[in-house]
Amino acid sequence: MPDVEKLDQCVMLVQVLRLTFPAPYCATLASALYDLGVRIHPELATKKLEGLGTMGPFQQQRVVGVSDDRDKALMRHFAPHLVDKMDLAEEEKQAVLAELRAKHGNRIAEIEQRLAAAKPEDFEP
Secondary structure, three states: OOOHHHHHHHHHHHHHHOOOOOHHHHHHHHHHHHHHOOOOOHHHOOEEEEEOOOOHHHOOEEEEEOOHHHHHHHHHHHOHHHHHHHHHHHHHHHHHHHHHHHHHHHHHHHHHHHHHHOOHHHHOO
16 A cells, blocks of 8 residues: 555655756655655645746746735634734734825835845945
């Protein structure tokens, strides 16, 4: 009987390893890492891999952030009162940002322009 947990874990490990190593070596390395105790917990992930082409397993991938929707869904299930507090805090944050833009919009725009025109050398001590 096949070890389904090992197979699932090795697939996830291969996806991560492909960011650094050539594809032919990733499966062997993933199996060895699994045997050493390395595990990936997708429910705790803050990043995920997103394909950039149509070449199946050989396509290029990039790392993108996992959306907060999944986190909110979990929190809504286990601690709904915290989700309400988070939503209220986000509304207050947006109100404060709008007030700051209204009061100091010109100064903020000027600073953004200066930062956009700056070079990395300008920030060295």
